[in-house]
Amino acid sequence: MTAGVVIVGGGVAGVSTAAALRAGGYTAEVTLVDAGEFPYDRPPLSKDYLAGRATLTEIALQRPEWYDEHKVRLINRRTVSALRPGTGQVELSDGTTVTADRVVLATGGHALRPPIPGADSDRVHVLRTASDADALRARLRPGARVLVVGAGLIGAEVASTAISLGCEVHVVDPIAPPLAAALGDDIATWLHAQHAAAGIRTEQTGVTALRTDPGRIRVDFASNDDSHDFDLAVLGVGMVPDTTLAQAVRLDTDRGVLVDAARVTSNPSVLAVGDSARVRRDGRPLPRVEHWEAAQRDGQIAAATILGTAPPASSAAWFWTDRHGLHVEAVATMSDAETVIVRGELGTPPFSAFGLVGDRVVAAVAVGDSVAVRAARRLIDREIAVDPSRLGDSSVDLKKLVRG
Numbered sequence: 001m002t003a004g005v006v007i008v009g010g011g012v013a014g015v016s017t018a019a020a021l022r023a024g025g026y027t028a029e030v031t032l033v034d035a036g037e038f039p040y041d042r043p044p045l046s047k048d049y050l051a052g053r054a055t056l057t058e059i060a061l062q063r064p065e066w067y068d069e070h071k072v073r074l075i076n077r078r079t080v081s082a083l084r085p086g087t088g089q090v091e092l093s094d095g096t097t098v099t100a101d102r103v104v105l106a107t108g109g110h111a112l113r114p115p116i117p118g119a120d121s122d123r124v125h126v127l128r129t130a131s132d133a134d135a136l137r138a139r140l141r142p143g144a145r146v147l148v149v150g151a152g153l154i155g156a157e158v159a160s161t162a163i164s165l166g167c168e169v170h171v172v173d174p175i176a177p178p179l180a181a182a183l184g185d186d187i188a189t190w191l192h193a194q195h196a197a198a199g200i201r202t203e204q205t206g207v208t209a210l211r212t213d214p215g216r217i218r219v220d221f222a223s224n225d226d227s228h229d230f231d232l233a234v235l236g237v238g239m240v241p242d243t244t245l246a247q248a249v250r251l252d253t254d255r256g257v258l259v260d261a262a263r264v265t266s267n268p269s270v271l272a273v274g275d276s277a278r279v280r281r282d283g284r285p286l287p288r289v290e291h292w293e294a295a296q297r298d299g300q301i302a303a304a305t306i307l308g309t310a311p312p313a314s315s316a317a318w319f320w321t322d323r324h325g326l327h328v329e330a331v332a333t334m335s336d337a338e339t340v341i342v343r344g345e346l347g348t349p350p351f352s353a354f355g356l357v358g359d360r361v362v363a364a365v366a367v368g369d370s371v372a373v374r375a376a377r378r379l380i381d382r383e384i385a386v387d388p389s390r391l392g393d394s395s396v397d398l399k400k401l402v403r404g
């Protein structure tokens with residue numbers, strides 16, 4: 001009998017590790033430690049939860065009974081304060097210890113506050129946790145002047161939610177158009193333009209200073225010398241992976257806890273998954289992935305490693321984002337494509353775009369068309385050759401193309 005597994009962090013990566021261990025027949029103790037009240041999902045924090053359309057209970061990753069039903073010991077409102085690899089002990093913030101022979105680090109990260117003067121002020125918000133969302137929502141009152149810094153995924157979603165709540169919204173980003181690498185220039189440009197169509201002011205610039213005055217925040221932009229007044233600012237400029245525990249025990253880290261393909265760190269008894277982990281292939285760290293499905297899959301891979309079973313089949317990376325009533329999904333990276341085939345009419349949802357190299361699909365984006373994205377993923381995963389003219393013909397059933 002083994003001493004079991006301790007999973008540090010109850011985000012989607014940690015909960016998925018626990019679920020996959022039990023689904024795979026793991027019988028020893030599974031302990032899940034999380035700082036929060038209970039494990040909840042993060043994508044709704046910038047969407048329905050922020051808009052007040054969903055409660056924390058409604059965005060729980062599992063029902064409360066799930067943990068007992070699956071014999072997962074949930075230790076909430078506490079953190080793991082230290083690892084003691086070699087002794088099998090994990091120390092908790094309340095001074096107690098848990099014994100385990102494998103530890104899975106699923107610690108996620110925190111929202112980046114860049115070193116801009118004033119970025120740490122009370123009127124400057126970030127969004128990573130439910131309490132971040134609560135603090136932000138309290139200020140998103142009709143008429144509130146909101147500056148959103150960063151128009152990638154979270155910034156764009158916050159802007160969309162804020163305008164739907166009646167705020168006056170201004171979005172700045174020095175990159176034009178945001179998300180071009182993932183979505184391709186044309187769709188990224190069209191998507192960014194949806195902010196203006198919804199009544200949001202957009203500007204291609206960066207922020208150089210944020211000064212809090214009583215009742216307002218004065219913001220300096222890189223593009224002009226004037227100061228601009230807002231009631232609050234929201235930074236959507238990226239996240240910082242939490243590598244604290246790993247660094248304390250000298251695991252290999254490099255802007256993420258470095259892991260091999262099996263999600264094992266430089267210490268064989270410690271694994272790492274999700275947003276805090278970074279896969280190293282042939283000695284070189286790959287770009288870190290910060291998407292929901294990748295974190296979920298990481299948990300399944302770590303569980304397979306612990307169980308000694310085959311990992312889930314690999315699949316092209318996928319993410320979604322929702323804004324202004326549009327549901328956007330992307331597979332792989334459009335900037336890898338040599339040619340782009342549009343199915344439907346770009347700008348009139350539902351439509352999709354497939355990125356090709358030769359006769360192989362390498363990436364895809366769809367707006368309101370999940371079927372196209374699912375088909376693209378199969379075409380990529382199975383390396384199926386396609387006829388571009390049939391791919392772009394909306395009357396041709398994509399399922400037929402997937403069958404080859």
Ligand SMILES: Cc1cc2nc3c(=O)[nH]c(=O)nc-3n(C[C@H](O)[C@H](O)[C@H](O)COP(=O)(O)OP(=O)(O)OC[C@H]3O[C@@H](n4cnc5c(N)ncnc54)[C@H](O)[C@@H]3O)c2cc1C
Nearest residue numbers: 009011012013035042043079080107108274275290291292
């Ligand atoms: C606002 C927002 C919207 C998003 N929207 C989308 C989207 O639309 N589509 C998409 O694909 N992805 C989206 N994402 C990204 C996706 O949610 C993340 O990739 C995913 O949550 C990563 O999961 P994780 O388990 O690795 O980390 P996290 O979800 O960050 O979970 C880590 C957990 O570990 C806990 N923890 C950390 N240290 C300790 C410790 N020492 N002891 C105990 N617990 C600890 C933390 O409290 C936290 O609960 C969004 C993210 C955010 C923040």
